[in-house]
Amino acid sequence: MPMLAGEYVSVSSLSDTADIDLARERQELIDLPNEKLEVFAAAFVERDVSKQLLLKSHLEHTHETTCSR
Incomplete structure (x- = not known):
């Protein structure tokens, strides 16, 4: 039982x-x-995704998030 309690505390932390x-x-x-x-x-960008695509995606996500509030 003490090991179980210790595991619970670890996972909880x-x-x-x-x-x-x-x-x-x-x-x-x-x-x-x-x-x-x-x-x-x-x-x-380090993974060869263009900044333009990232900006477009960010703007679309920001618009969707703002509109859903």
Whole structure:
């Protein structure tokens, strides 16, 4: 039983950490949208996706998100 309790605590801690990370990312997307877009774009440009395609996708997603509120 003690091993099971230890495993539960470990998984619970990982879940809490992931929730905190997601909350921070969401807030950064609100507070720093241009900076987050640059980081996102850089990751895909490294994989040979064009900046134009990324910008178009971002604008479409932003429009859909804004319109659905």
